[in-house]
Amino acid sequence: MKRTFVLILSNIFFSSAFLSAQEDQHALFIKDIYDYTLQNAKCGQWLGYLSDTIGGRLAGSQASLDAVDYTASELDDIAIVDRIEKQRCTVPRWQRGPAEKVKISYKHNSGMINIQQNLNALALGNTVGTGPQGLEGEIVEVFGLDTLETLGRAALEGKIVFFNRPMSNRHINTMYAYGEAVDQRVHGASRASKYGAAAVIVRSMTNIIDDLPHTGVQRYQDDITPIPALAISTRDAENLSQILKSQSVKCHIQNQAQILSDTISYNVIAEIKGSEFPDEIILVGGHLDSWDVGGGAHDDGAGCVHSMQVIQTMDALGYKPKRTIRCVLFMNEENGLGGGIAYAEASNKKGEFHLAALESDSGGFTPRGFGCSADAEVFKPYLAKFQEFDVFLEPYDLYLKAGGGGADIGPLKSQKGLLIGFRPDNQRYFDFHHTTADVMENVNLRELNLGAAAITSLIYLIDQFGLK
């Protein structure tokens, strides 16, 4: 495409023609936010350090504490910040151990040759280990949790259950496809254990076929015997399924993951006190912990540096907020929510009110918009006010819709403020999610910066107009 002679007028100038002088001033400030962020943002530099220098930072690990110190120190360097806090919280501690092994063995179709094959695998978070000798069993493939009940103990005792229902490619929103499939990863081990299974392997949560295993949380119910749970890559899952059509397959699993005792960690909080309504808190945050593999660049280093950038941009532009702006980097979203719960408890104890809490936890891709939710009683007026911001954000191709929030800010719901989720484009999210590929190289700096600018603009509008 050349477009040599095509003059493409920016939407921004079209739109401002319909704004009042007062509104114009806000539109111009939002343009300043975008100009500054796209040219001078620090979020890319921060994210490079978090994801590539510190790297994977599961709650309870030394790396997660390094991330606390690093981000607290960077935020403390921003002049406009009135208060920095490292807020204590209790987090679980799970350690992966040496590289896990999943080896399958089966007879060649001829019946004469034994074939052995290693699969690309990762232990799921919070799983128990197999012990150094590993364990072995025959594989039983299923496509959903309820099939286990049908098969029963006779078919499952001592077996390795292979959950292989794919994330559907049919959903436009990949998050929805994830939501439909992830029960296998989260509850598969508990459900299979009830019928005496020895272990589970789960098809990785991604909508592409490749060799990367995707880890993620699994949870044991209290009333079952914990059994090991691992993810295998989608390509291995496809191949294994093919083999199982004609052969029985044995599987040897080795996985020395350990569940250790709970430990102490921290949320990082940086606050700018509001000049007019200091008791109305506007929170912007992400989660500082990530899975131990990869660098947690999209999940959720991006959300952390987006939130830090809001503060830094306000500082750089000399903006003094009317309301209290709080950047919160939560600990332990991935496997416990210790940080989010501790934050809400402390806030409730002080009688605080969060007028709005925005979480960025969907990656550093091109922004599409924001979704919001709240307590039913107060939601409609909030939504109406929220959607009035459309005139300022539509020129940046951002929508404002009902429906959204975030795991870490969820516990704040009882304060009856507005909970907002940042929604970037999610088509590539599950190419990287919870894998060794979630590193800075797979973040596009311009897309990351656009996210920071979009979030800063919305926080600015809420600060200026409130939500009532």
Add this chain to the structure above:
Amino acid sequence: MKRTFVLILSNIFFSSAFLSAQEDQHALFIKDIYDYTLQNAKCGQWLGYLSDTIGGRLAGSQASLDAVDYTASELDDIAIVDRIEKQRCTVPRWQRGPAEKVKISYKHNSGMINIQQNLNALALGNTVGTGPQGLEGEIVEVFGLDTLETLGRAALEGKIVFFNRPMSNRHINTMYAYGEAVDQRVHGASRASKYGAAAVIVRSMTNIIDDLPHTGVQRYQDDITPIPALAISTRDAENLSQILKSQSVKCHIQNQAQILSDTISYNVIAEIKGSEFPDEIILVGGHLDSWDVGGGAHDDGAGCVHSMQVIQTMDALGYKPKRTIRCVLFMNEENGLGGGIAYAEASNKKGEFHLAALESDSGGFTPRGFGCSADAEVFKPYLAKFQEFDVFLEPYDLYLKAGGGGADIGPLKSQKGLLIGFRPDNQRYFDFHHTTADVMENVNLRELNLGAAAITSLIYLIDQFGLK
């Protein structure tokens, strides 16, 4: 992010609740289009062949003729196609020659040491060569065409003019930033030649700093002596600019590009005859030629396979269009528009009427929406009708706006139909545009498929409802 317990309801189901039974039927067919395309589309396979097997395919090259044969044959294999045509057109023929060299030499700050350095460079399309000996001159840096007039012949005679105004990072729409900067590439050589310059080097058209030179068209005015024109990478441009602050810099350029005589090439046309209104043509197209470097994957292999996919999906779903649907793969968009002009001439001669013509020429990224334009007299009613489709496309996060079209379909404007441009996300477009990196590896298959589904859906709606 885990979202284990968050049930994210698809927008689609929300929206359909407000549709009539009649509308529901269309909504369901669009869902079928998406389902089919996301699971079974052939466009990724076609694009792999076009960009990686055939590769760069500048009009007039053997590769461009291979692309004509390949796509015509693939389209001919689709049962629903009533007519295939290879439509003759005249195209220029320009050949790059061996790898071009741009070497700068300057004195080290100490004044004692001579430094020589090769820059990452590509000859611009349609440039003349330097001859095998190359040419040499002192570099004069400018940031815009008009500066040449100020500097005048005394400062420019025999010099190599270095155009170094960057694409601005401040625009949200990268196409706009491109439109602002590209005059240097297109007209730089002609303007500098007027003042006796020996050659020009132009900062590559991209908003990132890296080592990839970006080629693209340049045009000589009739009244000037053609001088060589090359692009250098943005990183080299930044470094060179730094050196020029304290040193004079000599530059040696070697470039054996040649302008050969015009030749014959072809547009590829595949038509499905309309069952009710065969005289109302709905065109969907892209351009088959690309620059010679890279594989023309985003520019514009993506647009071609999007358009082919429309036909293939209609065939697979057993859809019989009411209006005539024509997939047109244009030749020579990049350096002449020979195909687009020939198509419109032939169409006008037959007295045809294109109710709508949609071009996809902005890459294979996540779809954002469509923009349209038309002859002023007929535009408003068209736009109103066009925007009524919003109820069907908004659930797929697609907008319908005024403003848009495409270079190849531009010559159809006199038929007073609606011209439509497909608008995917453009944040990463200039990471690859006109470079060796515009290959299949840098196309995300799911994003490509989503584009094909979006375009097919809009073509379906125009076919069903017309535009009046």
